Amino acid sequence: MPKIRVLEKQIAELIAAGEVVERPSSVIKELVENSVDSGASVITVEIRNGGITFMRVTDNGCGIAPEDVPTAFLRHATSKIVREDDLDAIGTLGFRGEALASIAAVAHVELLTRARGAETGCRYTGGGAEAPSLEEAGCPEGTTILVRDLFFNTPARMKFLKKDSTEGNAIAGILDKIALSHPEISFRFLRDGKEQLHTPGDNKLSSAIYAVYGKEFYSTLLPVEYELNHIKVAGFVSAPSGSRPNRSMQNFFINGRYIRSRTAGVALEEAYKGSIMVGKFPACVLHLSLSLEAVDVNVHPAKLEVRFVNERPIFDAVYHAVKSALAVGDKPKVMSFRK
Ligand code: ADP
Numbered sequence: 001m002p003k004i005r006v007l008e009k010q011i012a013e014l015i016a017a018g019e020v021v022e023r024p025s026s027v028i029k030e031l032v033e034n035s036v037d038s039g040a041s042v043i044t045v046e047i048r049n050g051g052i053t054f055m056r057v058t059d060n061g062c063g064i065a066p067e068d069v070p071t072a073f074l075r076h077a078t079s080k081i082v083r084e085d086d087l088d089a090i091g092t093l094g095f096r097g098e099a100l101a102s103i104a105a106v107a108h109v110e111l112l113t114r115a116r117g118a119e120t121g122c123r124y125t126g127g128g129a130e131a132p133s134l135e136e137a138g139c140p141e142g143t144t145i146l147v148r149d150l151f152f153n154t155p156a157r158m159k160f161l162k163k164d165s166t167e168g169n170a171i172a173g174i175l176d177k178i179a180l181s182h183p184e185i186s187f188r189f190l191r192d193g194k195e196q197l198h199t200p201g202d203n204k205l206s207s208a209i210y211a212v213y214g215k216e217f218y219s220t221l222l223p224v225e226y227e228l229n230h231i232k233v234a235g236f237v238s239a240p241s242g243s244r245p246n247r248s249m250q251n252f253f254i255n256g257r258y259i260r261s262r263t264a265g266v267a268l269e270e271a272y273k274g275s276i277m278v279g280k281f282p283a284c285v286l287h288l289s290l291s292l293e294a295v296d297v298n299v300h301p302a303k304l305e306v307r308f309v310n311e312r313p314i315f316d317a318v319y320h321a322v323k324s325a326l327a328v329g330d331k332p333k334v335m336s337f338r339k
């Protein structure tokens, strides 16, 4: 029989990292979510070569105290939950304490951070098998993290990366979703030096949609504002005339988190039955707000899938919210009146 042994820490780290960091866009997702959780009002993302050689995320959030920085890079180290009960009501995007450890296992990282109100900041460098270093450094309040040469030490992973343009597009896609999920934050995305996205951060979902999808789509939108069984549904859906050839513009957010939800998607399309052609799809940007206890976000390492304690109320809320938006939107303007 072969001998069973516990893997060396370095190898175990690489395996665990694989679950969180699949490609450059997974790094961006984790870093930007950290910036959102930090309370930032401005977040800038810069990438080069599809993110493979260079990804930098800068925020003006709470920053990290120098003594906490090395801990932040340890696996299962987080400031967001403390007790088992906290898992029942997660109000932040992160909580697993895995992202920084995973990213540092497969890339070179440099973190520059100054905690709000602190006199000075610090610079941390590490990544791969490199011994980390920490030194005092001047910098603005907030955090900048630079990730270089993703998968430099894991050639097997590197092989699966697609062309720079494909990886860059995946990053752009993730940023669109995050920008739509937080209209109160101004997001800026620079790809190989060119600005690709800039949301104003004026806390209006319509402004974020305009920045992400452009004027033409914006002009087809109908507002949604509805509440059923303590589930609030707010945002916009496309008028039937603004239907799309595919589902790529169906966006659902739960408590500020972008998610994939079959239930919500089916409810949306059900509400359009009879008003759009077969083979065309509605678009939407819908924010669902419900009690934190009603959703389990701890299902998927990337947290794209969530579990609802009960799916039926989600279906009903989305269905009726969309139906009533369509009913109002269908009325000719001259006949509408204000209450
Ligand atoms: P998680 O987000 O699940 O807590 P991470 O590995 O992503 O785990 O981050 C570890 C910790 O580092 C966070 O809990 C947070 O305290 C701190 N942190 C990471 N990024 C930032 C940031 N941009 N601003 C402030 N704190 C940060």
Ligand code: MG
Pocket (backbone or CB within 6 Å): 030, 033, 034, 093, 094, 095, 097, 099, 100
């Ligand atoms: Mg995180």
